[in-house]
Amino acid sequence: MNQILVIAWREVSRLRKRFGGGASPLAVLALAAAVGFSAFTLRDTLSLGSGLYRVGVSGNVPNIQDSRFAVMEVSPEEGQALLAARAIDVWINGEVVFAREDDKSQYAERALKQYMEKSELRRIAETYPPGAAFPLRVSIHTSSGAAQSGAATPSDEVIIPSLTPPPAPFTQVLVALLYVLPITFISIFFTSSFMDEKMNRRLTILLSTPITPFQIIFGKMLPYATFSFFSIMLIAALTKANIALALAIFAPTTLFIFAIYLMVPLFYRTFKDVTFIAMLVTTLTTAYLVFPAMFTNVNDLAYISPLALAVKMYRGEGFGWREYLFPSVPMTAVFGFAMFAGTRLLNEEFLMGYKPITRKAADAIYLMMAHASPFWSVPLWSLLTIPVVYLTQVVFLAFAANLPVSLILMAILGASALVEEIVKSVGIVVLAQRGVITRWRDLFALSALSALGFLIGEKALLLISVQFVSQAKVSGALFGAGLLLLVPLAAHFLFVSLTSVLTAKAKFPYWLALALSSTAHFIYNWIILRGGQ
């Protein structure tokens, strides 16, 4: 523990040295916060469609203040001419609005309708007494089986239609995203810290001391993790949320982001690699966090993202343990896996080698597995990478949602078959290529173990998520639900051994063997899904 603190302190002083005098890191952070918040407030003013429409006004027209409209005063003749010449999209003459038949003008009219509705409401609210300005009250009731007796059911809420917008999680998702911003920002320094050690070749010295790689990683992470937790608490306090709850919701997310940024310095070869990998990671995690959360309360799959929990929190709605564990367990598991990978990979030879990225990945997998007997490491690998597979498949889901409907299912099935086959076979293939496994017997035995490990992990995940995903047929196919366990085990075994035998014995290139087994897996999935209908 002491050593971890020493490394953590060293990390803080490294940053202090980097940014000059004692106070300037704080100054920079304050600046960052100020800029971040100004950018955030900017989001409100910069709405969708900013500057797209031109409006001409003649006569007595309310003032239009909306970034979507560029307004100009025109005389009635000018207005008509400009509208006909397509120079303006809408012409407002007093209380009458003129538009053309073409799409652009029609879009402008709809946008204007939305704006005018709001501005008229403001006007009415200001000029008339509330009872006359908002005459309608709608009390909302729940139709329940017990309410057969008549209109005596108590109402859930009473709304005034023009003042009560229908519920949508948009704004809450944005607020929830605010929590993630400082974490991704601070992780730049976490990544840089390892790059620094690598550049100055100090890591060798550090590793020759009795400090373990785990202590190094943990020590370097400590200051940044502390910062992240403080920023979570601060944001929670500023937005008047429950601080402890916010911390509980975002702690797994924080660990997850650090896990991913730990991988960046381990794998990079040039600085450009770092930039690109870090960008990819940021985009994917943002997508992973935001996309499901938008559908909070619409689909239970939204709980894949912890932001959905935050949305719930901000609405003052409760959630149970199962809802909490559903996003948190995979994220924490990914963190655990990354820590393990980090401790294995933190050595001079691995860090310094300049190789194609695929070779580097193969080296990494070898280093992670080589310390134990393959009969332990192969099934364990398949078991422990399940959360990663799961997260990847969710990201695919977002990708595929953009395809034509008829292709969505095929694309998801194909992509997930590929990911699963890679995960199950890559360990065996790497070990075989390095001559650890040579015999046919071992190859088959390991394939069986890998299939078993994968299946156990898959089912364990299914156990957590079955309450949520059982309604969705697609996820059923992804995770192989509703089947006897032996059939998927045999199928997994078949596909893994196909890949490993083709690569290890028939000397096929790995991608080709993988393509063959993935195609087989895809066809299997397809048949299962057809049969299930």
Next chain:
Amino acid sequence: MSAFFAVVKKELASVLRDRTIIIALLIQLFIASFSSALLLGMLSLYDADTILQFSGARVKVGIVGVESPLADFLRERGMTVTPFATLEEAQAEFFKNKVNAIFVTPQNPAEIQLYLPKNEAARALLRMVLQEPMKRYENFLRSERGIDVRYADLQGKPATSFEFMYSVLLPMLMFFPAFVAGSMSVDSLTEETENNTLQTLLSTPLSPSVMVSAKMTAAVFLAFAQCAAWLGLLSWNGVEIQNPIWILALAVLIAGSASALAMLGAVWLKDRERSQFIYSLALLAVAALGGALNVSPVMALSRLAIGDAFTSGWDVASYLILFAALYALVWKFAPRLVK
């Protein structure tokens, strides 16, 4: 001059060799497909027009009580309206799934009741769809009380997709490469300074200013290639884009400015960590400033793309001035590298 091109060529070759540029392309593809998926999802869940367009007649509303104009407003939005004599009858139909929602309109027209299913998703969806008829009914009650709501009869076509395409997706695709170009410039310069290869590079007949310019050229060229590819892909997909040449010119100028901005930081600080950090902060600050001053290349780009009558090449030219100013600063300060 040949030394200049040698550096450009070397930079481009190294990017192609590392293959990591593929990641940048993947990100853009991901952002594009992800955000349109998001929009599609949002529209089909949160946009009454889209919901009704696809399944308007399948939304079945029961009405119990006195005759009310609300029924007409519901029908005009394309929903199926069934009158019932009592709430019990309506609820019986509700449990047979023949009716999705029930309005009860009592003698007092200003106090109506709405019965919705328990399922939260269905509830949210119905609230969304029923909002507009309820608002029209509210306006009807207002006019009975002598309050006139102006501009209530405007129609038009749902504009969300149009606004999203030209004010979000297109600017994102055009300016993301610019953002990458800046980061790449920082990387390629600080890599030389931190690995101490800069001195070797500068011992060739190459001034620091020319060397930095060459690195910027390579980064901007990549941005240009990406933008051109996106424009091609979009128009191939049937998206109508006016003034493509000006749009491309604007994108290149922004990429050049971002790259110059990033280089300024890198020339000053000479290490990647601080330079990238300052560059991202500077980008945010510039964006915030642009927003405050109401000048934004995003708006210029959207207007060029939709063929706005008051936007022309001159709007692009103003960004040439920005780029020239930043580039002049880079040229001036680059010799600091050898000090």
